[in-house]
Amino acid sequence: MVPTDSNKNNKKPTPMKKISVAFFLLLTVLACKSPTETKKTTGSPKDIHDKAILVDTHNDFLTQTMEKGVVFDTDLKGRTHSDLDRMKQGGVNVQFFSVWCDGNQIHPFHFALRQMDSLDAVVKRNPDKIVEVKNTAELMEAVHQNKIAAFFGVEGGHMIENDVAKLDSLYQRGTRYMTLTHNNSTSWATSAADETSPQGGALNSEGKKGLTVFGREVVHRMNTLGMVVDISHVGEQTFADVMETTTKPIIASHSSVYSICPVPRNLKDDQIKAIAKNGGVIQINFYSDFIDPDYNKNKEAFLHRHQVEFDSLVQAGKNVYVAEEWVFSKYDQEAQSFRPPFSLVIDHIEYIIKLVGADYVGLGSDFDGIPSAPIGLDDVTDYIHITEALVEKGHSTEDIDKILGGNLLRVLKANEVY
Ligand SMILES: [Zn+2]
Numbered sequence: 001m002v003p004t005d006s007n008k009n010n011k012k013p014t015p016m017k018k019i020s021v022a023f024f025l026l027l028t029v030l031a032c033k034s035p036t037e038t039k040k041t042t043g044s045p046k047d048i049h050d051k052a053i054l055v056d057t058h059n060d061f062l063t064q065t066m067e068k069g070v071v072f073d074t075d076l077k078g079r080t081h082s083d084l085d086r087m088k089q090g091g092v093n094v095q096f097f098s099v100w101c102d103g104n105q106i107h108p109f110h111f112a113l114r115q116m117d118s119l120d121a122v123v124k125r126n127p128d129k130i131v132e133v134k135n136t137a138e139l140m141e142a143v144h145q146n147k148i149a150a151f152f153g154v155e156g157g158h159m160i161e162n163d164v165a166k167l168d169s170l171y172q173r174g175t176r177y178m179t180l181t182h183n184n185s186t187s188w189a190t191s192a193a194d195e196t197s198p199q200g201g202a203l204n205s206e207g208k209k210g211l212t213v214f215g216r217e218v219v220h221r222m223n224t225l226g227m228v229v230d231i232s233h234v235g236e237q238t239f240a241d242v243m244e245t246t247t248k249p250i251i252a253s254h255s256s257v258y259s260i261c262p263v264p265r266n267l268k269d270d271q272i273k274a275i276a277k278n279g280g281v282i283q284i285n286f287y288s289d290f291i292d293p294d295y296n297k298n299k300e301a302f303l304h305r306h307q308v309e310f311d312s313l314v315q316a317g318k319n320v321y322v323a324e325e326w327v328f329s330k331y332d333q334e335a336q337s338f339r340p341p342f343s344l345v346i347d348h349i350e351y352i353i354k355l356v357g358a359d360y361v362g363l364g365s366d367f368d369g370i371p372s373a374p375i376g377l378d379d380v381t382d383y384i385h386i387t388e389a390l391v392e393k394g395h396s397t398e399d400i401d402k403i404l405g406g407n408l409l410r411v412l413k414a415n416e417v418y
Contacts, residue, residue, distance in 0.1 A: 041395065042398055045388040048387055052400065053143055054090075054383060054405050057363070057364040058096060058098050058285070059097055059363065059368055059380075060100065060370075061080065061082045062100045062116075063100050071122070079418075081365075082368050084148075090380040092148060093148045094143075094409075108159040120132070129148065131150065136412055139412075150174075153178070154170055154177075154179065156179060157186040157238065164217065167221055167227070175230035175275060177251060180238060181234050181235075185235075186215075188214045189212075189218075189234055189238045190204055190235045197234060209235055215238075230252065231250055232285075233255075233262075249414045249415065250275065250278055251283060254366045256285045257348045260351060261352065262293065276360040281407040282362070284352075285366045287366050287372070291340055302334060303327065320406075327371075335372060339374055339375045342385060345374050353395075358407075359407055363383070365380075
């Protein structure tokens, strides 16, 4: 693939507008607002979208690089959900790049560093489009310069290899949240998958569900460092222990609503209320399986029809997520036929707004980590449709700004130590 022209597809620069919105946000996020204050929608959805600071807290492109060797600053339309130019076209201002490996990786910490290195190379080649940042001041500077501000989010506490010194290193490297578990538990925190396993999943090293003493130490260390605690993927007991332990607002970097779609790692109403009380934010995951309660049976039937190919990929050494994605991509037309409607994603956002208010919801797409998203969310150029739908629902510009990124910036700032 030929690298794309560095100026092509850049959004029309609106630095002054961006920065004024940004300052407004930073000034207002900590202020108490009167509930009776009049809120209005001002401007077209495109105007609102362009002026907002759009934050996505979960993109798995770096895993695509590790698994398939695809390069972010090349044209990958039709092959991946994301590439650099499409991300800019979509209006993304801040991207948390997920750093992930499964629980079977022998040296997960070094794997994490290699994955981070792959983004460094992209950033070096494209200094006019994307920059790695370490705090909200640098983030604002990047937005002002019309560049994507990139952070790392480490997905899975197993990547610190039971060593808080490695947590420190990941922080130094630009990690600003860590998801305490992936689907696999660590010895110090149990995952949603294990806590709900009908066969009785793994327990922590103290023989219980939830955080161990060391797990609480990890949370404290993250609070001290200024690394946001991410509870996506953790079990309910781990969640409860985190809420009891953390001194800072937390996030769910890529989770949706259990009441609409009851999968174990979506969030129940009491968890959503607890996050709101903590001042945190739930970033809605676009995965069809976490959005649509009817999706799973169609997906299972689909995979069953292609079981032989799926099994052979796993036997050949692909992890199950990559094998699944491969089958989805090969039988794309068939997979397209059972994608959920776009409106369901908006239902999840609306549910949280109705339950706890517009201050506690945002976007954590999971693009390039999911084999399917609802119709209308084909790739990173499609965030505008979320803005359009929120305008259509009658939300104020102020609330839409918060949902698109302001809420996450508030949490990031509240965690920051410098
Ligand atoms: Zn995940």
